[in-house]
Amino acid sequence: MTSKSLKSLVLYIGLIGGMLISMFPFYWLIVMSTRTTSDIYKFPPQLWFGSELWNNVSRVLQQIDFWGAFMNTLFVSGLVTVLVLFFDSLAGFAFAKFEFPGKKWLFVLLLATMMVPSQLSLVPSFVLMATFGWVGSFKALIIPGMVNAFGIFWIRQYATESIPNDLLDAGRIDGCNFFRLYWNVALPILRPAFAFLGAFTFIGVWNDYLWPLIVLTDARKYTLQIALSQLNGLYNTDYAMVIAGTLLAVIPLIVMFLFISRQFISDIAAGAVKD
Amino acid sequence: MWEQRALYVAISPFYILFAVFGLFPIGFSLYLAFHKWDGIGVMTYNGLNNFKYMLTDAEFWQAVGNTFMIWIYATIPMLFFALIIAFLLHAPFVKFRTLFRVGYFLPNVTSIVAVAIIFGALFANNYGFLNYLLQSVGLPVVEWLNAPWGIKVAISSMVVWRWTGYNAVIYLAGLQSIPQTLYEAAKIDGASGIQSFFRITIPMLRPVILFTVITSTIGGMQLFTEPQILVGNDGGAGAAGMTIVLYLYRESFINNYFGYGAAVGWGMFLIIALFSIVNWKLVQGKSS
Amino acid sequence: MIRRKRTCWTAILLVCVMLVSGCSIWPGQNDSSSNKKVALTLWYWNRSIDDKLIAKAKEKFPNIELTAQKIGGDFKAKLKTTLAARSGEPDIVALNDWIMELFPSEDRFYNLYDLGAGDVEDQYLDWKWKQGVTPGGQMIGFPMDTGPTALFYRADLFKEAGLPSEPEEVARQINNWDAYSAAGEKIKEKFGGKVFLTDNIGTVYNQVLSQGTERYFRPDGSFIGMDSPLVKQSWDTAVSFKQKGLLANADGWTPGWNAAMNNGEIASFVGAVWMKQVLQEAAPDTSGKWRVTRAPGGDGNNGGSFLSILKSSKHPKEAFEVIQWLQSPDNQLEQYKTLNLFPSAPGVFDTPAMKEEEPFFGGQATGPVFAESAQHVPEAFFGERYPSVHNIITRRLNDIAKQNANPEQVWPDTVHRVERELQR
Numbered sequence: 001m002t003s004k005s006l007k008s009l010v011l012y013i014g015l016i017g018g019m020l021i022s023m024f025p026f027y028w029l030i031v032m033s034t035r036t037t038s039d040i041y042k043f044p045p046q047l048w049f050g051s052e053l054w055n056n057v058s059r060v061l062q063q064i065d066f067w068g069a070f071m072n073t074l075f076v077s078g079l080v081t082v083l084v085l086f087f088d089s090l091a092g093f094a095f096a097k098f099e100f101p102g103k104k105w106l107f108v109l110l111l112a113t114m115m116v117p118s119q120l121s122l123v124p125s126f127v128l129m130a131t132f133g134w135v136g137s138f139k140a141l142i143i144p145g146m147v148n149a150f151g152i153f154w155i156r157q158y159a160t161e162s163i164p165n166d167l168l169d170a171g172r173i174d175g176c177n178f179f180r181l182y183w184n185v186a187l188p189i190l191r192p193a194f195a196f197l198g199a200f201t202f203i204g205v206w207n208d209y210l211w212p213l214i215v216l217t218d219a220r221k222y223t224l225q226i227a228l229s230q231l232n233g234l235y236n237t238d239y240a241m242v243i244a245g246t247l248l249a250v251i252p253l254i255v256m257f258l259f260i261s262r263q264f265i266s267d268i269a270a271g272a273v274k275d
Numbered sequence: 276m277w278e279q280r281a282l283y284v285a286i287s288p289f290y291i292l293f294a295v296f297g298l299f300p301i302g303f304s305l306y307l308a309f310h311k312w313d314g315i316g317v318m319t320y321n322g323l324n325n326f327k328y329m330l331t332d333a334e335f336w337q338a339v340g341n342t343f344m345i346w347i348y349a350t351i352p353m354l355f356f357a358l359i360i361a362f363l364l365h366a367p368f369v370k371f372r373t374l375f376r377v378g379y380f381l382p383n384v385t386s387i388v389a390v391a392i393i394f395g396a397l398f399a400n401n402y403g404f405l406n407y408l409l410q411s412v413g414l415p416v417v418e419w420l421n422a423p424w425g426i427k428v429a430i431s432s433m434v435v436w437r438w439t440g441y442n443a444v445i446y447l448a449g450l451q452s453i454p455q456t457l458y459e460a461a462k463i464d465g466a467s468g469i470q471s472f473f474r475i476t477i478p479m480l481r482p483v484i485l486f487t488v489i490t491s492t493i494g495g496m497q498l499f500t501e502p503q504i505l506v507g508n509d510g511g512a513g514a515a516g517m518t519i520v521l522y523l524y525r526e527s528f529i530n531n532y533f534g535y536g537a538a539v540g541w542g543m544f545l546i547i548a549l550f551s552i553v554n555w556k557l558v559q560g561k562s563s
Numbered sequence: 564m565i566r567r568k569r570t571c572w573t574a575i576l577l578v579c580v581m582l583v584s585g586c587s588i589w590p591g592q593n594d595s596s597s598n599k600k601v602a603l604t605l606w607y608w609n610r611s612i613d614d615k616l617i618a619k620a621k622e623k624f625p626n627i628e629l630t631a632q633k634i635g636g637d638f639k640a641k642l643k644t645t646l647a648a649r650s651g652e653p654d655i656v657a658l659n660d661w662i663m664e665l666f667p668s669e670d671r672f673y674n675l676y677d678l679g680a681g682d683v684e685d686q687y688l689d690w691k692w693k694q695g696v697t698p699g700g701q702m703i704g705f706p707m708d709t710g711p712t713a714l715f716y717r718a719d720l721f722k723e724a725g726l727p728s729e730p731e732e733v734a735r736q737i738n739n740w741d742a743y744s745a746a747g748e749k750i751k752e753k754f755g756g757k758v759f760l761t762d763n764i765g766t767v768y769n770q771v772l773s774q775g776t777e778r779y780f781r782p783d784g785s786f787i788g789m790d791s792p793l794v795k796q797s798w799d800t801a802v803s804f805k806q807k808g809l810l811a812n813a814d815g816w817t818p819g820w821n822a823a824m825n826n827g828e829i830a831s832f833v834g835a836v837w838m839k840q841v842l843q844e845a846a847p848d849t850s851g852k853w854r855v856t857r858a859p860g861g862d863g864n865n866g867g868s869f870l871s872i873l874k875s876s877k878h879p880k881e882a883f884e885v886i887q888w889l890q891s892p893d894n895q896l897e898q899y900k901t902l903n904l905f906p907s908a909p910g911v912f913d914t915p916a917m918k919e920e921e922p923f924f925g926g927q928a929t930g931p932v933f934a935e936s937a938q939h940v941p942e943a944f945f946g947e948r949y950p951s952v953h954n955i956i957t958r959r960l961n962d963i964a965k966q967n968a969n970p971e972q973v974w975p976d977t978v979h980r981v982e983r984e985l986q987r
Contacts, residue, residue: 044411091285116544125296178282196444209500
């Protein structure tokens with residue numbers, strides 16, 4: 001009893017300590033965005049909230065169309081996430097649980113594509129978008145991003161261990177084809193992996209910067225990161241505003257993540273109960 | 276037969292998109308690597324000169340060295356802490372697991388731009404929080420961003436902060452996918468907790484560990500935005516924050532050597548590929 | 564379970580419909596360009612042109628549909644990618660002081676002389692005008708603002724250190740780099756190393772260099788050589804400032820620089836007129852304590868931008884009308900009032916708006932100081948490779964300043980790197 005409670009004490013101290021470190025930069029971000037620029041530069045630093053939040057935020061909102069950009073980002077990120085989940089899990093499941101000629105080499109190729117830095121293909125990719133007439137359109141953000149090697153790799157690693165072969169064999173005996181097995185057997189088991197991959201994809205698209213900057217031409221289609229980058233003029237030193245803008249871009253993501261996480265946790269719990 | 280056709284259909288979207296959006300850029304950059312091009316004017320054939328220049332450029336090799344250093348500074352603590360957090364969270368009697376998991380994953384939600392701004396303020400020489408901490412315990416302040424090692428520490432700590440929780444969530448998902456029945460069977464066979472840890476947990480977790488090692492290698496080798504925002508296009512004091520991709524970006528978009536940038540991209544591709552294979556063999560081979 | 568399945572399928576179906584229909588159900592799709600107006604697109608960055616002036620331009624030219632796009636962040640990367648792809652180019656684009664990098668691609672721009680720029684040439688500063696003309700004689704950039712330099716200094720700190728503090732007096736006594744450096748040593752002594760004379764080594768090098776009549780290249784494109792007296796003098800001055808401990812090692816455009824300014828750790832710097840805006844925002848707590856006077860060593864220029872018309876534009880005539888109007892002397896004056904963008908049209912230097920007293924500078928009217936400087940900027944040829952050579956040198960200087968690298972060893976290495984760069 002005592003050893004168990006000692007164990008759990010150590011465990012909670014570790015978990016809470018780590019969590020505080022993990023949360024501190026957020027706290028710092030919020031503190032800075034409630035301060036004036038000159039407060040931020042004080043030493044010793046200001047550790048508690050100030051009263052400038054609304055001032056800073058309203059300067060941001062004056063300069064950029066925050067809500068328009070927010071809706072654009074939501075749309076693009078949401079759509080890409082749904083597509084990625086579908087296409088990646090289909091391919092990841094196939095790679096994890098089935099044999100077919102050329103599988104090994106196809107998978108190596110897939111991994112190799114992850115090693116090409118995206119900065120390298122910036123110019124040629126843009127040339128391609130221009131050829132297709134997609135410059136300025138959301139298509140340039142959505143279609144090239146709707147399936148990715150990373151997600152396939154992740155689903156494959158997850159599915160390899162978590163989908164029991166007996167279950168697939170049983171399904172086969174029942175006459176299920178590949179897509180039926182995917183839908184009826186793999187999908188329910190992969191759901192925890194989905195929650196993670198979905199959150200990750202969503203965040204990645206939400207925060208993407210260089211590609212949307214280059215591809216989007218019309219201010220009405222700007223995503224949040226691009227809209228915010230407009231605040232950075234060449235001579236801009238309104239640091240408090242930049243920080244408030246940063247906070248504004250992070251908050252929706254945190255809120256949404258908290259929403260997703262509820263689903264994400266109940267799925268895992270459901271999975272545990274099944275066992 | 277029909278089943279195999281279905282499999283190819285299932286994996287085809289990636290390869291189709293890759294053929295359209297990946298192959299052309301890659302081919303184009305290969306072509307470019309043998310040319311001299313300022314990005315706007317005419318291209319002229321340059322033979323192997325770009326590669327020769329790369330291999331003899333001190334800054335390129337410095338960038339390679341920096342990238343590996345930062346990768347090591349970041350990856351080892353990151354994966355280590357992630358594993359610990361995952362095990363703690365997996366302990367059966369932990370309450371508020373949801374809360375913890377969300378809390379640990381949250382840093383990953385933040386954009387790199389935001390992270391760089393926050394960490395810039397934490398590590399700032401003259402108003403930073405870390406120097407405040409040092410001073411309040413009576414230690415001398417450190418000019419973090421003017422010292423080569425300080426720059427590397429700052430960049431690595433950004434990576435650690437942002438990705439530890441992410442990896443912990445992956446490990447936790449891996450732990451949870453291990454069927455409970457395996458442990459029960461082991462218990463019946465009289466295995467101790469430690470035995471089942473090494474015989475069941477670690478082998479079952481191997482694909483997931485492999486995944487995190489490979490992705491953090493690829494991510495670490497492609498580090499770009501963190502140093503760019505924290506210390507600028509030249510990599511800060513002594514170019515200590517100059518990573519390979521930052522170098523590639525600077526040579527292409529700042530110095531207008533697009534052909535050379537492409538050659539650097541290929542050099543980098545080879546480095547990552549070799550390094551990933553070594554990693555793969557190491558992690559894969561250890562258990563078998 | 565079944566219901567969940569159905570929602571899933573519905574979602575996928577919906578997604579497919581959206582994709583096929585090209586996402587047209589989403590707001591932002593516009594079909595308003597079908598009227599007969601001439602459509603022009605303009606790329607600029609925040610505060611390079613006054614947003615209100617752009618709104619006025621739209622009223623001024625009712626036959627032109629002007630779309631002004633404020634491009635954030637990596638302006639240059641976006642411009643270069645677009646130019647490389649030869650697609651989606653704007654009609655008018657703002658270029659910063661890196662305009663010379665685009666000289667080799669002069670054929671991608673309209674020659675503004677062909678569009679009638681010559682008629683207004685005498686209204687603008689000669690040296691500024693020439694910066695927009697390629698060695699081949701094509702004018703690709705129309706003058707926007709300029710960056711005449713002067714000495715910014717903290718009158719209170721100068722006074723405390725026993726130095727002159729009135730602008731005329733400072734200009735008279737501290738009129739060369741040696742006198743300036745000696746002043747720095749007094750400040751260092753007085754404040755026990757807590758206040759530095761100036762911000763960083765790059766500023767010193769840059770400012771000595773920009774007071775000269777050459778950079779690294781001759782107008783025919785040939786390299787002058789690293790043994791050019793001006794380069795050597797700039798280098799040596801910069802290094803001596805480091806060796807005397809006069810540098811705060813605070814790099815421009817970083818929050819660290821802002822903080823050092825706001826906290827009063829830096830007593831002065833030689834900077835361009837647009838630093839006024841930067842300083843006021845970075846260091847609000849030091850308001851009233853700054854003054855501006857003619858720089859030690861002479862006048863110079865840093866930065867300043869241009870407007871260009873890309874060859875892909877279908878309406879160069881209209882585009883030129885817009886440019887000429889936006890940068891007319893009167894409108895430049897307007898933007899000086901709103902954004903502190905210093906005019907390149909000297910005709911407005913004598914107007915009352917340029918002589919207003921500024922509380923941040925303790926009631927001093929700084930306009931005349933910069934106007935004087937602007938008229939004495941030495942003309943210099945830059946050449947397309949100026950930025951790469953200049954960056955190598957300043958990077959190496961930073962190694963000396965921040966890592967205490969030995970200047971005797973750094974210099975030959977710098978020469979070697981520059982030579983290598985030029986052979987590429």
